[in-house]
Amino acid sequence: xxxxxxxxxxxxxxxxxxxxxxxxxxxxxxxxxxxxxxxxxxxxxxxxxxxxxxxxxxxxxxxxxxxxxxxxxxxxxxxxxxxxxxxxxxxxxxxxxxxxxxxxxxxxxxxxxxxxxxxxxxxxxxxxxxxxxxxxxxxxxxxxxxxxxxxxxxxxxxxxxxxxxxxxxxxxxxxxxxxxxxxxxxxxxxxxxxxxxxxxxxxxxxxxxxxxxxxxxxxxxxxxxxxxxxxxxxxxxxxxxxxxxxxxxxxxxxxxxxxxxxxxxxxxxxxxxxxxxxxxxxxxxxxxxxxxxxxxxxxxxxxxxxxxxxxxxxxxxxxxxxxxxxxxxxxxxxxxxxxxxxxxxxxxxxxxxxxx
Amino acid sequence: xxxxxxxxxxxxxxxxxxxxxxxxxxxxxxxxxxxxxxxxxxxxxxxxxxxxxxxxxxxxxxxxxxxxxxxxxxxxxxxxxxxxxxxxxxxxxxxxxxxxxxxxxxxxxxxxxxxxxxxxxxxxxxxxxxxxxxxxxxxxxxxxxxxxxxxxxxxxxxxxxxxxxxxxxxxxxxxxxxxxxxxxxxxxxxxxxxxxxxxxxxxxxxxxxxxxxxxxxxxxxxxxxxxxxxxxxxxxxxxxxxxxxxxxxxxxxxxxxxxxxxxxxxxxxxxxxxxxxxxxxxxxxxx
Amino acid sequence: xxxxxxxxxxxxxxxxxxxxxxxxxxxxxxxxxxxxxxxxxxxxxxxxxxxxxxxxxxxxxxxxxxxxxxxxxxxxxxxxxxxxxxxxxxxxxxxxxxxxxxxxxxxxxxxxxxxxxxxxxxxxxxxxxxxxxxxxxxxxxxxxxxxxxxxxxxxxxxxxxxxxxxxxxxxxxxxxxxxxxxxxxxxxxxxxxxxxxxxxxxxxxxxxxxxxxxxxxxxxxxxxxxxxxxxxxxxxxxxxxxxxxxxxxxxxxxxxxxxxxxxxxxxxxxxxxxxxxxxxxxxxxxxxxxxxxxx
Numbered sequence: 001x002x003x004x005x006x007x008x009x010x011x012x013x014x015x016x017x018x019x020x021x022x023x024x025x026x027x028x029x030x031x032x033x034x035x036x037x038x039x040x041x042x043x044x045x046x047x048x049x050x051x052x053x054x055x056x057x058x059x060x061x062x063x064x065x066x067x068x069x070x071x072x073x074x075x076x077x078x079x080x081x082x083x084x085x086x087x088x089x090x091x092x093x094x095x096x097x098x099x100x101x102x103x104x105x106x107x108x109x110x111x112x113x114x115x116x117x118x119x120x121x122x123x124x125x126x127x128x129x130x131x132x133x134x135x136x137x138x139x140x141x142x143x144x145x146x147x148x149x150x151x152x153x154x155x156x157x158x159x160x161x162x163x164x165x166x167x168x169x170x171x172x173x174x175x176x177x178x179x180x181x182x183x184x185x186x187x188x189x190x191x192x193x194x195x196x197x198x199x200x201x202x203x204x205x206x207x208x209x210x211x212x213x214x215x216x217x218x219x220x221x222x223x224x225x226x227x228x229x230x231x232x233x234x235x236x237x238x239x240x241x242x243x244x245x246x247x248x249x250x251x252x253x254x255x256x257x258x259x260x261x262x263x264x265x266x267x268x269x270x271x272x273x274x275x276x277x278x279x280x281x282x283x284x285x286x287x288x289x290x291x292x293x294x295x296x297x298x299x300x301x302x303x304x305x306x307x308x309x310x311x312x313x314x315x316x317x318x319x320x321x322x323x324x325x326x327x328x329x330x331x332x333x334x335x336x337x338x339x340x341x342x343x344x345x346x347x348x349x350x351x352x353x354x355x356x
Numbered sequence: 357x358x359x360x361x362x363x364x365x366x367x368x369x370x371x372x373x374x375x376x377x378x379x380x381x382x383x384x385x386x387x388x389x390x391x392x393x394x395x396x397x398x399x400x401x402x403x404x405x406x407x408x409x410x411x412x413x414x415x416x417x418x419x420x421x422x423x424x425x426x427x428x429x430x431x432x433x434x435x436x437x438x439x440x441x442x443x444x445x446x447x448x449x450x451x452x453x454x455x456x457x458x459x460x461x462x463x464x465x466x467x468x469x470x471x472x473x474x475x476x477x478x479x480x481x482x483x484x485x486x487x488x489x490x491x492x493x494x495x496x497x498x499x500x501x502x503x504x505x506x507x508x509x510x511x512x513x514x515x516x517x518x519x520x521x522x523x524x525x526x527x528x529x530x531x532x533x534x535x536x537x538x539x540x541x542x543x544x545x546x547x548x549x550x551x552x553x554x555x556x557x558x559x560x561x562x563x564x565x566x567x568x569x570x571x572x573x574x575x576x577x578x579x580x581x582x583x584x585x586x587x588x589x590x591x592x593x594x595x596x597x598x599x600x601x602x603x604x605x606x607x608x609x610x611x612x613x614x615x616x617x618x619x620x621x622x623x624x625x626x627x628x629x630x631x632x633x634x635x636x637x638x639x640x641x642x643x
Numbered sequence: 644x645x646x647x648x649x650x651x652x653x654x655x656x657x658x659x660x661x662x663x664x665x666x667x668x669x670x671x672x673x674x675x676x677x678x679x680x681x682x683x684x685x686x687x688x689x690x691x692x693x694x695x696x697x698x699x700x701x702x703x704x705x706x707x708x709x710x711x712x713x714x715x716x717x718x719x720x721x722x723x724x725x726x727x728x729x730x731x732x733x734x735x736x737x738x739x740x741x742x743x744x745x746x747x748x749x750x751x752x753x754x755x756x757x758x759x760x761x762x763x764x765x766x767x768x769x770x771x772x773x774x775x776x777x778x779x780x781x782x783x784x785x786x787x788x789x790x791x792x793x794x795x796x797x798x799x800x801x802x803x804x805x806x807x808x809x810x811x812x813x814x815x816x817x818x819x820x821x822x823x824x825x826x827x828x829x830x831x832x833x834x835x836x837x838x839x840x841x842x843x844x845x846x847x848x849x850x851x852x853x854x855x856x857x858x859x860x861x862x863x864x865x866x867x868x869x870x871x872x873x874x875x876x877x878x879x880x881x882x883x884x885x886x887x888x889x890x891x892x893x894x895x896x897x898x899x900x901x902x903x904x905x906x907x908x909x910x911x912x913x914x915x916x917x918x919x920x921x922x923x924x925x926x927x928x929x930x931x932x933x934x935x936x937x938x
Contacts, residue, residue: 077544454676479892522883
């Protein structure tokens with residue numbers, strides 16, 4: 001089932017949570033809504049679920065071809081998973097998972113045996129076979145979230161919506177669980193949307209990432225797209241580490257202090273202020289000058305505790321640069337703290353301001 | 357006074373490292389005052405009861421007049437507590453969930469029975485519900501009577517127990533995570549199913565606690581009941597009134613026997629409340 | 644004009660068709676609100692209104708005549724006198740108990756808290772009975788006191804003691820949870836900075852618990868002035884001597900002097916309303932304080 005939302009706006013008092021948002025989520029994909037807090041991602045998810053209503057009348061939410069905007073959450077057949085699990089604490093794991101089946105109208109409600117079979121199946125899926133009789137407070141955080149997921153899946157929802165599903169877990173469980181979700185999604189094949197503020201999580205798990213800020217969608221694309229081909233400054237800034245330079249475009253060249261860059265993107269541009277973004281791994285550092293477009297810098301700090309070496313550099317215009325490289329490459333440079341070095345930009349993104 | 361301070365220190369040693377002063381003084385005074393005013397007098401009552409002997413005790417409480425007064429007190433209190441559980445739940449729900457005019461004033465007024473002297477509510481109720489009262493005269497048309505019957509007693513006991521259920525259920529409803537109801541709705545549950553299966557089990561311990569507190573209060577209530585009850589022996593004479601009557605006749609044994617039965621009931625209810633709290637803790641994250 | 648109105652109604656249509664996921668239909672909502680209001684009207688508001696209506700049913704002159712009657716004045720004096728003793732004593736106890744319980748660790752703390760609540764579980768009539776057994780003319784200590792010329796039962800001391808008993812827990816039970824929630828960090832900081840014990844209490848603790856204290860005091864006072872059952876048992880109902888206001892209400896009512904009974908009752912009702920107002924203010928302040936503590 002695909003999801004299509006059109007022209008959704010939502011305000012809470014004077015705060016504009018969503019500002020005319022339209023979005024299409026393809027069938028059976030796992031999509032991440034990524035953004036800082038207050039960007040409107042949770043509100044969008046809740047509106048898709050039917051837990052919240054859009055403000056405007058011209059809005060529409062299509063599940064496949066069907067407009068469900070007037071349909072109550074009860075009838076939308078969505079599975080919803082909350083950050084803090086929202087498990088029914090007075091029910092066992094079994095009863096929690098069976099809840100959605102037991103509240104169905106008598107005509108369509110499965111028999112007790114069918115319910116039991118279905119719940120056992122789901123317990124197998126979430127790998128908690130032996131724990132059917134436990135109460136939520138006897139489970140770990142990761143186990144609770146898996147139960148919440150099984151509970152949502154029990155009613156065979158058309159779409160699965162997850163609001164910061166790993167937000168309440170510690171780092172290690174979080175890592176484990178998001179890989180497990182990826183695998184689970186491949187097994188069950190339900191169109192799924194999850195909200196997160198953790199870019200690593202979004203990039204690793206999702207088929208598509210929707211980056212949001214200030215109630216608007218900045219970019220939607222594959223994880224590769226948003227990481228390597230950010231369309232807006234916000235995305236560039238928000239995803240991954242980045243060095244930012246303020247400067248100008250002059251006759252097709254970017255001039256950022258002593259740093260001068262030539263780029264196809266700005267070839268046609270004349271005289272405008274501009275900002276350049278360079279990822280730490282896209283800066284080359286050498287101990288000896290080897291040609292054009294290089295800037296002399298001083299090594300302020302070297303952080304070697306990690307999979308890659310991170311350098312903090314300062315140029316003569318007092319700008320601080322973050323660079324990272326492999327340990328091998330770093331050894332080749334023969335650099336140390338307080339050494340002089342030269343940097344050149346290998347790859348960059350330049351955004352030209354509209355005003356001159 | 358000095359020995360008093362050391363008493364506190366010796367019996368209940370505070371944490372040695374505490375830099376906060378005054379444990380001996382405050383604990384000493386607390387224990388002294390509580391013993392003099394509450395513990396020793398109550399202990400005296402227990403002593404008096406044991407000294408009267410089983411025979412005398414049994415004879416006192418199996419007296420038909422005593423039995424019927426106890427039956428009336430417990431029965432009417434139970435009905436009043438049930439009424440309070442039902443309507444108190446609705447009042448608490450409405451106060452927490454909805455907005456309507458004068459909500460804050462009404463919320464504050466719920467505590468009125470705590471603040472209004474029982475004698476005042478007693479004479480007010482009888483004025484309203486007696487045959488020519490503003491409510492009583494219409495009830496009269498329906499063919500029954502409230503004042504001077506057991507129904508009047510139930511009404512008085514409902515009034516004085518009214519705040520308990522509301523005030524215990526209110527915070528439980530406020531603490532209820534909204535997500536639980538949203539999850540239930542997303543799983544296809546109707547509002548009524550959500551209430552029955554999700555909300556009610558969550559607030560049930562508070563409701564039971566409020567019910568028990570209203571019940572305990574009603575059993576011992578005197579002031580608001582005696583005006584509306586009519587106080588006919590065997591019919592509308594409540595147990596606390598019978599204690600007073602027996603005291604006026606200097607029948608200390610008889611009065612104490614009734615008091616002991618009522619005290620035992622009160623302590624059983626206290627125990628019940630503690631059990632609810634303990635039982636409810638098995639779902640909480642702390643254990 | 645009509646056109647706009649219908650258009651607006653249509654615009655709003657959607658939000659009426661689809662209610663929020665966690666609330667009820669307007670019909671259910673108003674049915675519940677209606678039930679609650681009728682219940683409260685019959686059990687709370689009507690009794691309150693009737694007190695004032697009856698009090699003034701004989702006109703304002705009769706009302707003041709009832710209040711200035713010598714027996715009424717004596718009852719008012721006795722009630723004020725009793726409260727003036729009971730409230731401060733239970734205040735001191737409440738603060739001491741709350742201080743010991745909330746600022747220190749010791750064994751048997753929860754037992755102590757339960758014991759403090761004990762008088763709430765005891766019927767007021769039984770409270771009166773207990774003191775009759777002790778101080779009555781046929782009680783254990785009564786004859787000894789009487790032989791020394793001290794009458795406790797059927798006299799003011801009995802009334803004060805019975806009232807002390809029934810209002811015993813009020814201040815303590817408001818302060819204990821409040822002070823437990825506030826912890827001991829501020830007091831420790833004050834001590835480290837060199838404050839004496841009394842300075843620590845009066846400058847650090849007291850401002851933090853001020854509204855909780857007022858809350859407990861006002862409830863204690865309301866009960867002290869309004870107590871009926873316990874006082875009724877020990878008072879002896881001697882007009883002009885051992886009649887408190889609630890007892891005077893009873894006597895007047897039983898003598899079919901309804902207007903006078905309700906006149907006195909209306910004073911007590913005003914006291915109750917004032918209590919509720921102060922209580923509401925204190926509640927708002929306490930919640931505010933707690934939010935501040937959390938931040």
